[in-house]
Amino acid sequence: MxxxxxxxxxxxxxxxxxxxxxxxxxxxxxxxxxxxxxxxxxxxxxxxxxxxxxxxxxxxxxxxxxxxxxxxxxxxxxxxxxxxxxxxRAPERSERVERLRRRLHDLTVADLRDLGDHYAALAAGAALLAAERSSPEDLEHLEEAVEAFAGAAGAERRYHADGRFHVEVAAAAQSARLTREEIRMQTEIGPLLWLPGADGRTRRRLDRQHREIVAAIAAEDGDRAARLAREHVTEAVERLVELHLGLVEP
The missing domain is CATH 1.10.10.10 (Winged helix-like DNA-binding domain superfamily/Winged helix DNA-binding domain)
Structure with a gap:
């Protein structure tokens, strides 16, 4: 299906x-x-x-x-x-998580920050263009993506819902190339970003950030949309760096 x-x-x-x-x-x-x-x-x-x-x-x-x-x-x-x-055939969660933890262990803090810089720039650029180009249908898809994340039960569904939210922002920018790059970045760093998990407070913050980004896009405020998207990604990368340090430090 x-x-x-x-x-x-x-x-x-x-x-x-x-x-x-x-x-x-x-x-x-x-x-x-x-x-x-x-x-x-x-x-x-x-x-x-x-x-x-x-x-x-x-x-x-x-x-x-x-x-x-x-x-x-x-x-x-x-x-x-x-x-x-x-x-x-989607991989089993346990199999995927173990593979991701091994990959995170092998990365350096410099690697993670470099990936984070690339992803933050991409997310900000997509949000800026979405504010300039999105159609009413795009905004409807963004709202649906926001609600899908808010209502997602379990870490796996929340991860997929968060990833789809970012892909929909790129799609709203009306650029197939940008959307493909967002998909590529989501699969490169997106699963890693969810390894630290998300407690109730973090989930509520992520939900609020999603809603603020969509509101800025709907208001055609590209500068605000870009800033919020960049901050959203940067915070997630910082949580990942903390988990990485916990894995590699004795």
Whole structure:
């Protein structure tokens, strides 16, 4: 079934044509990112190989190679026969958390701050453009994303809802390239940002920040939207740095 609370603009970015004769590893990374972020839901059927090739503007054999790599990673399963096809298989939470904790341990504080700077700049730029370009439909999707986070039960659903919120901000900027970069950054640092967890106070603060960002976008106040988005990301990175130091210090 399709992933919930995701705008058509955000999903189109997943299947947008690749640039410069896209290769199998590019397709693999893009689809793996979308699965990790929840833009492609567990159990969802992917388009057929010919349809994917047509959407991405690559050869069918390139798509076949990418799907084979995704199967090898355990991110899709392929069923033969009537009603068959390739279906998304989202990783188990325990498996994913352990892998993320190992990755966080191996990063340095400098690595995290560099990632955080990149992500904060991206989030701020997307919010600024969204304030200038968003349509009433975009604002509706943003409000839905805010409410999805507020009503999400459990860390896994909150992580996906938070990630989708940021993707929707980028989608509201009316830039497929920016949306794809947001998806890539979400999958690179987004899961790490949720490793520290979020107590009730933190969840309420995140909810308030989401609402303030959307309000600034709706008011067409780009400077405020950008500042709030940057602060939102910077705070999350600081929580992650604290967790990292706890993992590496004896």
């Amino acid at each position: 399709p992933a919930p609370d995701v705008s058509a603009t955000a999903r189109l970015a997943v299947f947008a044509p690749l640039e410069n004769r896209g290769r199998a590893e590019t397709i693999t990374r893009r689809l793996a990112d979308a699965i990790s972020l929840g833009l492609l839901a567990d159990g969802e059927q992917l388009p057929s190989e010919p349809e994917l090739a047509a959407r991405l503007k690559v050869a069918t054999v390139t798509v076949r190679e990418a799907l084979g790599e995704l199967r090898g990673q355990g991110l899709i399963v392929t069923r033969r026969g009537r009603g068959g096809g390739s279906f998304v």
